[in-house]
Amino acid sequence: MYTQALNVKDEGPALVDAERDAAFQARIDRDEKIEPNDWMPEKYRRTLVRQISQHAHSEIVGMLPEGNWITRAPSLKRKAALLAKVQDEGGHGLYLYSAAETLGTSREELNDQLLTGKAKYSSIFNYPTLTWADIGMVGWLVDGAAIMNQIPLCRTSYGPYARAMIRICKEESFHQRQGYEIVMTLARGNADQKAMAQDALNRWWWPALMMFGPPDAESLHTDQNMAWRIKRFSNDDLRQKFVDATVPQGHHIGLEFPDKDLKFNEATGHWEFGAIDWSEFKRVLAGEGPCNRQRLAQRNKAHDEGAWVREAALAHAEKRAARRMMQAAE
Amino acid sequence: MRASKDAIAPCSSERDGSKTLTETPLFLVTLRLADDALILGHRLSEWCGHAPVLEEELALANLGLDLIGQARSLYTHAGAIEGAGRDEDGLAYLRRENEYRNVLLVEQPNGDFAATMVRQLIYSAFMHPFHRAMASSKDATLAGIAAKAEKEMAYHVRHSAEWVIRLGDGTEESHRRAQDALDALWPYAGELFEVDAPMRAAIEAGLVPDPESLRATFDATMTEALAEATLTLPKLGSFQTGGRAGRHTEHMGFLLAQLQYMQRTYPNAAW
Numbered sequence: 001m002y003t004q005a006l007n008v009k010d011e012g013p014a015l016v017d018a019e020r021d022a023a024f025q026a027r028i029d030r031d032e033k034i035e036p037n038d039w040m041p042e043k044y045r046r047t048l049v050r051q052i053s054q055h056a057h058s059e060i061v062g063m064l065p066e067g068n069w070i071t072r073a074p075s076l077k078r079k080a081a082l083l084a085k086v087q088d089e090g091g092h093g094l095y096l097y098s099a100a101e102t103l104g105t106s107r108e109e110l111n112d113q114l115l116t117g118k119a120k121y122s123s124i125f126n127y128p129t130l131t132w133a134d135i136g137m138v139g140w141l142v143d144g145a146a147i148m149n150q151i152p153l154c155r156t157s158y159g160p161y162a163r164a165m166i167r168i169c170k171e172e173s174f175h176q177r178q179g180y181e182i183v184m185t186l187a188r189g190n191a192d193q194k195a196m197a198q199d200a201l202n203r204w205w206w207p208a209l210m211m212f213g214p215p216d217a218e219s220l221h222t223d224q225n226m227a228w229r230i231k232r233f234s235n236d237d238l239r240q241k242f243v244d245a246t247v248p249q250g251h252h253i254g255l256e257f258p259d260k261d262l263k264f265n266e267a268t269g270h271w272e273f274g275a276i277d278w279s280e281f282k283r284v285l286a287g288e289g290p291c292n293r294q295r296l297a298q299r300n301k302a303h304d305e306g307a308w309v310r311e312a313a314l315a316h317a318e319k320r321a322a323r324r325m326m327q328a329a330e
Numbered sequence: 331m332r333a334s335k336d337a338i339a340p341c342s343s344e345r346d347g348s349k350t351l352t353e354t355p356l357f358l359v360t361l362r363l364a365d366d367a368l369i370l371g372h373r374l375s376e377w378c379g380h381a382p383v384l385e386e387e388l389a390l391a392n393l394g395l396d397l398i399g400q401a402r403s404l405y406t407h408a409g410a411i412e413g414a415g416r417d418e419d420g421l422a423y424l425r426r427e428n429e430y431r432n433v434l435l436v437e438q439p440n441g442d443f444a445a446t447m448v449r450q451l452i453y454s455a456f457m458h459p460f461h462r463a464m465a466s467s468k469d470a471t472l473a474g475i476a477a478k479a480e481k482e483m484a485y486h487v488r489h490s491a492e493w494v495i496r497l498g499d500g501t502e503e504s505h506r507r508a509q510d511a512l513d514a515l516w517p518y519a520g521e522l523f524e525v526d527a528p529m530r531a532a533i534e535a536g537l538v539p540d541p542e543s544l545r546a547t548f549d550a551t552m553t554e555a556l557a558e559a560t561l562t563l564p565k566l567g568s569f570q571t572g573g574r575a576g577r578h579t580e581h582m583g584f585l586l587a588q589l590q591y592m593q594r595t596y597p598n599a600a601w
């Protein structure tokens with residue numbers, strides 16, 4: 001999931017208007033959608049801006065590890081599909097920034113928070129894509145983990161966010177299937193291809209599980225977010241759902257998961273998995289993952305190198321408007 | 331040098347020494363169009379993650395996807411014409427540099443955003459009327475591909491012309507960059523109009539339009555966009571040429587090294 005930093009405490013001012021707040025909560029309890037011009041508690045607004053923008057940033061930064069393979073995709077069909085997939089992610093970023101803007105924070109401001117490193121994005125995009133199999137893994141595991149969280153968000157309380165999620169989820173499910181199909185092709189390919197797929201799974205499996213955020217026992221209180229229907233399932237519940245869905249898919253194509261403790265519990269009907277190395281997760285969140293610096297540097301470079309283009313577009317629009325005024329005056 | 335081989339039609343090209351393939355005019359013109367589209371599509375895809383604004387990230391991917399899509403149809407058609415069992419990937423990935431027949435324009439590096447947009451304008455100002463005319467090709471498959479591509483290229487002209495105008499007219503810096511891009515890339519425009527013997531044969535057989543018949547439209551598109559952009563065409567004694575005969579610029583080998591990386595590293599695998 002793309003909104004891990006929600007597990008950070010909100011330090012802002014507390015609620016002030018108990019009466020309005022109760023009425024607001026009642027609307028949510030009745031499953032009404034909150035729309036941009038409706039009154040909402042400041043903390044609800046702040047939490048949403050943080051969550052939606054983190055999600056948007058994840059889409060944008062997520063373009064980089066996959067974009068890394070577009071020029072080297074092994075067939076024209078894969079090249080076109082990957083370019084289209086990465087383009088979808090950019091589109092997701094765009095809808096999400098628009099949804100965040102309805103809450104009164106501009107895209108420029110949000111982008112600035114990303115570029116300065118103030119805003120977070122999903123830890124998963126700080127891992128490198130080293131082989132073509134990684135492109136399959138990102139689709140199968142990363143998009144797969146993302147939709148576990150995002151499908152429930154299609155029913156989230158904030159209208160523009162819920163509507164953006166409906167559109168995004170359709171595409172993410174397609175990405176997940178496409179990624180699995182890449183992995184399956186490799187798993188059924190020659191010895192080099194099988195080894196490539198297995199190596200990629202070994203590297204991506206644990207980071208994918210970390211995408212769901214810290215265990216519930218260590219998570220900061222999410223009750224408020226649950227009540228507001230911004231968050232709908234706990235980290236551990238979503239993680240278990242993902243493991244249960246994904247493990248049989250991997251076994252079906254003959255891949256081994258890099259977890260010696262992984263076993264099916266007949267009684268519970270769930271796959272039990274080994275301990276996650278949370279120290280690695282903390283390192284990556286703290287900016288010390290394999291690609292944190294590289295990703296941020298690349299976003300900054302694109303932004304800086306594009307400055308003259310954005311200035312030119314603005315200058316031209318102003319000149320044009322001025323010329324039109326002149327013509328109208330004549 | 332491959333150039334001498336292209337001087338006669340049909341001509342032959344040895345791919346791996348063991349078999350000799352006949353390059354009919356239809357095969358050759360189809361392959362050239364496919365190479366143009368693939369190489370430019372590949373260049374556009376290099377922008378992914380580097381565009382100046384998010385909207386343009388999406389637009390550049392659109393342009394690239396159109397061209398890669400055109401290339402796929404054209405390669406598949408070329409493979410069928412050739413009848414030697416080469417599919418779209420066999421043609422796109424497994425030739426040597428001097429067997430690629432794209433114009434030099436499309437392999438030029440992306441440079442800055444101005445260079446990418448000027449390159450796109452020159453290419454699409456030519457290819458839009460080309461496809462419009464090729465939609466009535468005597469070859470039904472080429473006609474079908476062109477009918478679809480014509481609509482796509484109309485958007486490429488519009489999008490790139492709008493940007494060239496914005497950049498030319500925008501700020502002092504953007505004007506300078508746009509003019510530099512035009513000065514650097516215009517020498518590659520002439521090759522689009524080149525007609526060698528196999529191309530002449532294809533024109534006479536009604537397979538593809540005569541580029542000369544497109545010149546007025548091309549000139550009008552360029553003149554109109556450049557006037558509004560306040561840019562001027564450089565004066566040239568001659569144009570750069572060679573791509574149609576497989577003689578490329580220094581940039582091509584690096585592009586192919588990336589494009590072919592997987593196919594060359596893991597031969598005979600299905601992906």
Ligand SMILES: [Fe+2]
Pocket residue numbers: 059088089092168172
């Ligand atoms: Fe996405």
Ligand SMILES: [Fe+2]
Pocket residue numbers: 059062089143146172
């Ligand atoms: Fe995603």
Ligand SMILES: [Fe+2]
Pocket residue numbers: 089143171172175
């Ligand atoms: Fe996705």
